[in-house]
Amino acid sequence: MGENMTQALIMLLGGFIVVFCVLILLIIIVKLYSKIVSSVQNAADNKKATPQAQEDAPVSTAQPVTVSASSEPADDGEIPGEIIAVIAAAVDAVYGSQPHRVRSVKRSHSRSAWGRAGVAENTKPF
8 A cells, every 4th residue: 555655746746847837838938939929029119119210200390289178069960079178089099100190070879768778788898
């Protein structure tokens, strides 16, 4: 009985060692891969941000949006200036390095009231 227990403990210890060695190896592989990917991305970003590329880029002629100080919703169906400013900021965040212009902002009521309520319910934060 004592010999079987010794063999069982040796097998258990060997299994633990193998599992932890493989986990450490996987951690090292993932860290090396992330360093390689980040260095390639940084090299691509640096290549894009050269002074010559900045001189060749067309200048955006978009005018800034004037935002009114009132936060009351417009009664005549007009979209408030704050909402337009937020939409323009979102467009700028997505297309920051490229020239862009917000040409129009329209309300979309393609969903029914129930559909809009479902979207609002399913997209609210936790």
